[in-house]
Amino acid sequence: MTVVDLNQQRIDAWNSDNLPIYEPGLDEVVKACRGKNLFFSTDCEAAIRAAQCIFVSVNTPTKKTGLGKGKAADLTYWESAARNIAAWSTSDKIIVEKSTVPVRTAEAIEKVLLRNCPAPGVHFDILSNPEFLAEGTAIDDLTAPDRVLIGGKIENDRGTAACAALVDVYANWVPRERILTANLWSAELSKLTANAMLAQRISSINAISALCECTGADVSQVSFAIGKDSRIGPKFLNASVGFGGSCFQKDILNLAYICECHGLQEVADYWYSVVGMNDYQKTRFVRRVVSAMFNTIRNKKIAMLGFAFKKDTGDTRETPAIDVAAGMIEDGAKIALYDPQVPEEQVRMDMGEEAMKSITCYKNPTDALKDAHAVTIMTEWDEFKTYDWKEIYEVMHKPAFVFDGRNILDHAHLSEIGFIVYALGKPIDPFLKSAEGA
Numbered sequence: 001m002t003v004v005d006l007n008q009q010r011i012d013a014w015n016s017d018n019l020p021i022y023e024p025g026l027d028e029v030v031k032a033c034r035g036k037n038l039f040f041s042t043d044c045e046a047a048i049r050a051a052q053c054i055f056v057s058v059n060t061p062t063k064k065t066g067l068g069k070g071k072a073a074d075l076t077y078w079e080s081a082a083r084n085i086a087a088w089s090t091s092d093k094i095i096v097e098k099s100t101v102p103v104r105t106a107e108a109i110e111k112v113l114l115r116n117c118p119a120p121g122v123h124f125d126i127l128s129n130p131e132f133l134a135e136g137t138a139i140d141d142l143t144a145p146d147r148v149l150i151g152g153k154i155e156n157d158r159g160t161a162a163c164a165a166l167v168d169v170y171a172n173w174v175p176r177e178r179i180l181t182a183n184l185w186s187a188e189l190s191k192l193t194a195n196a197m198l199a200q201r202i203s204s205i206n207a208i209s210a211l212c213e214c215t216g217a218d219v220s221q222v223s224f225a226i227g228k229d230s231r232i233g234p235k236f237l238n239a240s241v242g243f244g245g246s247c248f249q250k251d252i253l254n255l256a257y258i259c260e261c262h263g264l265q266e267v268a269d270y271w272y273s274v275v276g277m278n279d280y281q282k283t284r285f286v287r288r289v290v291s292a293m294f295n296t297i298r299n300k301k302i303a304m305l306g307f308a309f310k311k312d313t314g315d316t317r318e319t320p321a322i323d324v325a326a327g328m329i330e331d332g333a334k335i336a337l338y339d340p341q342v343p344e345e346q347v348r349m350d351m352g353e354e355a356m357k358s359i360t361c362y363k364n365p366t367d368a369l370k371d372a373h374a375v376t377i378m379t380e381w382d383e384f385k386t387y388d389w390k391e392i393y394e395v396m397h398k399p400a401f402v403f404d405g406r407n408i409l410d411h412a413h414l415s416e417i418g419f420i421v422y423a424l425g426k427p428i429d430p431f432l433k434s435a436e437g438a
C-alpha cells in the first residue's frame with residue numbers, strides 16, 4: 001500500500017514520529033506497517049504506474065462559488081486525480097471511489113479516464129467503496145466494520161470481476177457476509193443517505209430537546225425510552241449543541257442539491273430542514289447563555305471547554321463551537337478556550353483574526369476557568385468529567401454558570417456545589433426559568 005499526496009510536508013509528517021492527524025490507535029498501525037507494506041510518498045506517478053488498484057481519497061468539499069455554490073460537491077480534486085491517473089497509467093487499473101461523491105460521479109470520472117489515457121488498450125474499472133468510519137473510532141471501525149459496501153458494474157462480467165477483486169482484499173479481515181455488493185449508483189447514494197439519516201436522527205432528538213425544556217421532560221430519558229424500541233435503536237440519540245464534522249452538513253447539502261437538480265424540491269427541502277434544525281440548536285444555545293446571564297455577557301469571561309467537533313479528535317471542521325463562539329463574541333463575551341487537542345493556530349484559522357481579539361486559548365483548563373463567569377461545554381472530552389468542580393466553583397465569579405452542550409457532567413452534583421446549570425433538554429433550573437423566552 002503506497003499512500004501518495006502532492007504535499008511534501010504532509011508526507012514528511014506521515015513518515016515521522018508525529019503523524020499529521022490525531023486518531024486513537026493510528027500511531028500503532030502506522031508504526032507496525034510503515035516501511036514493510038505501507039509507504040508514504042510524493043511520487044504519484046510511480047505509485048500510479050505500479051498500482052493495480054487505486055483508492056482515490058481526495059477532498060470533495062462544498063463548492064464555494066459558481067453553479068451550486070454552498071451546496072454541490074466540488075469535484076476539482078477528484079477530476080485532477082483522474083487526469084493524472086489517465087496520463088500515467090500503462091496497465092489496467094481498478095479505480096476505487098473512496099471520497100464521498102455525488103451520485104453518478106463514476107460515470108463522469110470514467111469519461112475523463114478514457115479520453116485522457118494515451119497508452120493503448122488500458123482499461124479502467126470503476127468501483128464505489130464508500131467509507132463509513134467515524135473519527136475517533138476509525139481504527140475500530142476499520143478492523144470490525146458493520147459492513148463494507150462495494151458498488152460496481154455488476155451487470156457485466158468485467159464489473160463483477162473488479163468487485164470480486166476488492167471483496168477479496170477486505171475478506172482478509174472482514175467476514176464475507178458483511179461485505180455487500182451493489183450497483184455503482186446505489187453504493188454512491190447509500191453513502192450520502194447514511195450520513196443524512198444519521199444527521200437527521202441528531203436533528204430530531206435536538207428538536208425534541210427544545211420541547212423537553214418547555215415541558216419538564218428530560219431528553220436523556222426520552223432517548224433511552226425510544227432507543228429501547230428495536231426498530232429505533234439506541235445509537236445517535238444524544239442531544240447536543242449541534243452536529244459538526246466535515247461530512248454531515250456537506251453531504252446533506254449535496255444530497256439536497258442533487259434532489260433539486262432532479263426537480264425534487266420537496267425532497268430537497270426535507271433534507272435542508274435537518275441542517276436548519278442544527279443551526280437552530282446552536283443559536284438556541286447562545287440565546288440561553290445570554291438570557292441566563294442577565295441578558296448581557298459583555299466583557300464577561302466565558303470558559304469554553306472543547307472546540308473539536310467531537311471527542312478523541314483534534315478535528316474542528318464545522319464544529320458547533322465555531323458558531324457558538326461567534327454568537328457569544330457578537331454579544332461582547334471574552335472567551336477563554338481550552339481543548340486538549342486543538343492548537344491555537346487551528347482556532348485562529350477557524351475563527352479569523354477579528355474574533356481572536358475576543359478569544360484567549362489556554363494550554364490548561366485551570367487558567368481558562370479562573371475568574372470565569374460561566375463554563376460552556378462544547379465537546380464531550382472525558383477529562384471534563386474528572387475535574388474537581390468544587391475547586392472550579394471556588395475560583396469562578398458568582399453566580400457561576402455551567403452550560404452543558406453535551407450533557408456529560410453530573411448536573412445534580414454541580415447544582416449541589418452551587419452552580420446554576422443549564423443542560424440541553426433537561427428540566428430548567430428555577431434560576432434560569434425567569435430568564436426563559438428571552
Ligand code: UGA
Pocket residue numbers: 100131132133134135136195198202235236237238239240241242243244245246247248309310
Ligand atoms: C460521520 C459518520 O458517522 C461516519 O459513518 C462517516 O463515515 C463519516 O461521517 C464520514 O462521512 O466521513 P464523523 O463525522 O467522524 O462520522 O463523526 P460522528 O460520530 O458521526 O459525529 C458527527 C457529529 O454528530 C459530531 O459533532 C457528534 O458530536 C454529533 N453527534 C453524534 C451528536 O450530536 N449526537 C449523537 O448522538 C451522535
